[in-house]
Amino acid sequence: MQEIKTISFIGSGNVATALAIHLFKKKYTISQVYSKNLHNAQVLAKKVKAKATNHIQNIADADLYIIALKDDVIETVSKKIKNKNIPIVHTSGTVSTEVFYKNKFKTFGCFYPLQTFSKKNKLGVSNFPILLEANDTKFYSKLEKLALAVSANRLRANSKQRLNIHLAAVLACNFTNYLYSVSEDILNQSHFKINLLYPLIKQTAENAKKEKVFTLQTGPAIRKDYSTIRKHLQVLEKNKKAKKMYRLLTQAIQEKATE
Amino acid sequence: MQEIKTISFIGSGNVATALAIHLFKKKYTISQVYSKNLHNAQVLAKKVKAKATNHIQNIADADLYIIALKDDVIETVSKKIKNKNIPIVHTSGTVSTEVFYKNKFKTFGCFYPLQTFSKKNKLGVSNFPILLEANDTKFYSKLEKLALAVSANRLRANSKQRLNIHLAAVLACNFTNYLYSVSEDILNQSHFKINLLYPLIKQTAENAKKEKVFTLQTGPAIRKDYSTIRKHLQVLEKNKKAKKMYRLLTQAIQEKATE
Numbered sequence: 001m002q003e004i005k006t007i008s009f010i011g012s013g014n015v016a017t018a019l020a021i022h023l024f025k026k027k028y029t030i031s032q033v034y035s036k037n038l039h040n041a042q043v044l045a046k047k048v049k050a051k052a053t054n055h056i057q058n059i060a061d062a063d064l065y066i067i068a069l070k071d072d073v074i075e076t077v078s079k080k081i082k083n084k085n086i087p088i089v090h091t092s093g094t095v096s097t098e099v100f101y102k103n104k105f106k107t108f109g110c111f112y113p114l115q116t117f118s119k120k121n122k123l124g125v126s127n128f129p130i131l132l133e134a135n136d137t138k139f140y141s142k143l144e145k146l147a148l149a150v151s152a153n154r155l156r157a158n159s160k161q162r163l164n165i166h167l168a169a170v171l172a173c174n175f176t177n178y179l180y181s182v183s184e185d186i187l188n189q190s191h192f193k194i195n196l197l198y199p200l201i202k203q204t205a206e207n208a209k210k211e212k213v214f215t216l217q218t219g220p221a222i223r224k225d226y227s228t229i230r231k232h233l234q235v236l237e238k239n240k241k242a243k244k245m246y247r248l249l250t251q252a253i254q255e256k257a258t259e
Numbered sequence: 260m261q262e263i264k265t266i267s268f269i270g271s272g273n274v275a276t277a278l279a280i281h282l283f284k285k286k287y288t289i290s291q292v293y294s295k296n297l298h299n300a301q302v303l304a305k306k307v308k309a310k311a312t313n314h315i316q317n318i319a320d321a322d323l324y325i326i327a328l329k330d331d332v333i334e335t336v337s338k339k340i341k342n343k344n345i346p347i348v349h350t351s352g353t354v355s356t357e358v359f360y361k362n363k364f365k366t367f368g369c370f371y372p373l374q375t376f377s378k379k380n381k382l383g384v385s386n387f388p389i390l391l392e393a394n395d396t397k398f399y400s401k402l403e404k405l406a407l408a409v410s411a412n413r414l415r416a417n418s419k420q421r422l423n424i425h426l427a428a429v430l431a432c433n434f435t436n437y438l439y440s441v442s443e444d445i446l447n448q449s450h451f452k453i454n455l456l457y458p459l460i461k462q463t464a465e466n467a468k469k470e471k472v473f474t475l476q477t478g479p480a481i482r483k484d485y486s487t488i489r490k491h492l493q494v495l496e497k498n499k500k501a502k503k504m505y506r507l508l509t510q511a512i513q514e515k516a517t518e
Contacts, residue, residue, distance in 0.1 A: 014477060071479070071487045094479075094487045114455070116462055118475045128458035153458070164449040167491045168442040172456050173463045174478030175508045176435045180466075181473035181515065183427040190423040196373070197431050198468050199387035199412070203375055204432045205464035207439075209457050214440035216377045218273060219433030220330070220353075228330045228353045232426045241511050248507055249434045252500050256440065 004063040004087075004142050008032040010056070010077060011068035012040040015091050017047075018117040019066065019150070024048040026149040032060040056080045064146070066091065066111065075099045087139055093166025096159035097133055109134035109143055112162060113150065116173050131157040131165065172208070182242055186235070214256060221253035263322045263346075263401050267291040269315070269336060270327035271299040274350050276306075277376040278325065278409070283307040285408040291319040315339045323405070325350065325370065334358045346398055352425025355418035356392055368393035368402055371421060372409065375432050390416040390424065431467070441501055445494070473515060480512035 007028055009016045012035040024030050030048040035041035038054040045052035053059060056077055065081070065088040067074055074095050078088065087107040088100055093114075100108030110133040130147040132154055134140035140156075147154040157165060180201065184194040207216045220228040229250060236243040266287055268275045271294040283289050289307040294300035297313040304311035312318060315336055324340070324347040326333055333354050337347065346366040347359055352373075359367035369392040389406040391413055393399035399415075406413040416424060439460065443453040466475045479487040488509060495502040 070482055070484050072484060092487075094490050115459055116466070116475075116477045118466075118477065128462070129455055161449045161451070163490060164445055164494060165451060165455065166487075167494050168445040168451075169456060169459055170478050170480075170491065171438045171445070171505075172442040173459050174476065174480060174512070175438050176460075176463055177466065177472055177476055178480075178508060178512050178515070179430045179434050179438075180463075181476070183431040184467075184470070184472055186423055186427040186430070190420045192420070192424060192427075194467055194470060194472060196388055196424065197428060200374055200428055200432050201435075201464050201467050203387070204435050204439075205460050207375070207377075207436065208443075208453060208460050211443070211453060213436055213443055213453060216375075217433065217436055217440070218375045218377065219429050221429075221433060221437075223329055225329050225331055228351075228425075231353050231422060232429065235423060235426050241514060245507055245511060246430075248504055249437060252504060253433070253437050255500060256437070 004146050005029060006031050006062040007064045007066055008034070008060050008062040009044070009050075009066050009068065010034045010059060010081075011066075012037075012044040013068060013070075014117040015113065016066070016068035017044055019068065019091070019113070020044060020048045020050075022150060023146075028149070031062045034059050057082055061086060063087070064089065071095050075103070078105070079103050087142075089134075089143065093131075093169065094163050097135065098159070101135070107134075107136055107139050109136075109139060110159070110162065111143055111147065112157075112166075114165065114169060116177075127151055127153045130154040131162055133158060133162070182245075217253065217257070219253075221250040222257055224254065263405050264288060265290050265321040266323045266325055267293070267319050267321040268303070268309075268325050268327065269293045269318060269340075270325075271296075271303040272327060272329075273376040274372065275325070275327035276303050278327065278350070278372070279303060279307045279309075281409060282405075287408070288321075290321040293318050316341055320345060322346070323348065330354050334362070337364070338362050346401075348393075348402065352390075352428065353422050356394065357418070360394070366393075366395055366398050368395075368398060369418070369421065370402055370406065371416075371425075373424065373428060375436075386410055386412045389413040390421055392417060392421070441504075476512060476516070478512075480509040481516055483513065 008031045009020050020030050030050040032051045033041045033045040034053050041052035065086050067090040071092050074090050084104045088105050089109045089111040093112050097110050112131040115128040128151050130151050132143050267290045268279050271292055279289050289309040291310045292300045292304040293312050300311035324345050326349040330351050333349050343363045347364050348368045348370040352371050356369050371390040374387040387410050389410050391402050
């Protein structure tokens with residue numbers, strides 16, 4: 001098995017964009033970018049001097065295929081790839097690598113960056129974990145080397161562990177970002193901006209460096225400060241969904257406190 | 260009105276502890292610490308060379324009273340204070356300063372640190388906002404000076420604005436910390452630790468520096484990646500409360516995306 005030097009990307013979303021641009025900068029050759037939407041494929045392909053295609057059957061040979069697609073379609077799309085001899089990975093937190101075995105690939109694995117990517121944000125130098133899995137020791141070593149081009153922090157996780165880690169990441173990142181956004185809406189109603197909360201948000205994030213973060217829980221729920229809770233619910237009167245969420249999280253905090 | 264040099268603290272919880280210790284280091288004299296639990300009052304009093312009491316009627320005169328108690332009891336406790344000529348503030352995000360007017364205080368206001376405090380964490384040099392309110396211009400200036408001893412970042416907010424800001428803070432801090440703690444539980448089940456997620460948590464927090472954080476929303480909910488959502492719900496099968504919360508937040512994200 002030769003060294004990984006050329007890569008074709010299957011997908012052109014946030015993860016594909018962040019990885020492709022970063023690896024291109026690190027002197028990897030990006031052969032081709034596939035997306036079912038040709039324009040999207042072209043936008044990314046242009047940035048990394050690759051070719052674009054919207055026909056998965058035409059995906060160019062390379063030392064590695066990286067599939068960065070919605071979990072739902074990884075199986076269907078990988079089935080359509082002609083050359084099953086090309087080593088392949090997906091970047092999904094939740095899809096088992098079994099999917100490649102079922103589809104007759106010989107060498108396969110997972111390259112899951114445990115980070116949040118947006119097309120706006122460039123992949124920085126931060127030391128986020130990359131969770132690796134491979135069906136072959138030599139291939140694992142090659143993935144490790146590729147991972148090192150992205151982050152110094154890589155580790156092995158099997159498909160089951162990765163699913164748990166991905167769920168934990170959704171709570172700590174996606175749900176948190178949603179809460180920030182509701183928080184921002186409430187501040188905007190009073191003509192304040194979200195940056196007012198940044199020192200608080202930063203300290204809360206810092207607290208999560210330690211273990212047992214629930215011992216650092218503060219606020220009206222854990223204090224059982226019901227007059228404050230009532231006032232908050234009044235502010236949320238017009239926003240039924242937010243009010244329901246506030247109630248549920250308050251109860252959940254109080255229940256966890258009694259565990 | 261004389262300069263604020265001596266302060267008596269009414270309360271001995273997280274906020275009282277963080278502020279009293281910090282102000283003591285900044286050469287303020289802490290006269291007395293009140294708590295209905297004498298031991299708690301003594302623990303904090305010892306740290307700041309103050310006297311302790313569990314009789315609010317005996318609270319010593321000072322240039323300022325700082326009430327840092329649960330919102331529910333601020334009114335009752337402040338009513339019992341004998342000397343209504345002492346300037347007084349509370350540290351609550353949600354209690355209107357009206358409470359002091361009703362209780363015949365002459366000079367009053369609010370000194371609300373927009374930060375999360377635990378007894379474990381020392382109040383660092385971070386530049387968090389302190390929201391100030393006063394019923395008198397001169398007193399406001401004195402509070403500003405006191406605030407400067409704690410943080411360079413202070414601003415005026417009336418009681419209504421402060422309630423909105425406090426609610427926003429609960430979402431962005433308390434609820435977020437709870438999500439981190441559930442996330443930690445899930446990781447622990449797979450023998451991983453919360454520090455695995457720290458780069459992700461940090462990046463998510465960084466994203467909140469900008470405006471319109473919802474435009475940075477990632478994850479299965481916004482991608483409508485239902486196969487992933489199903490897998491996550493399976494992992495949460497045994498934890499009914501967490502499963503309900505996962506569903507509600509997923510729906511809320513999807514609804515917000517269509518707004």
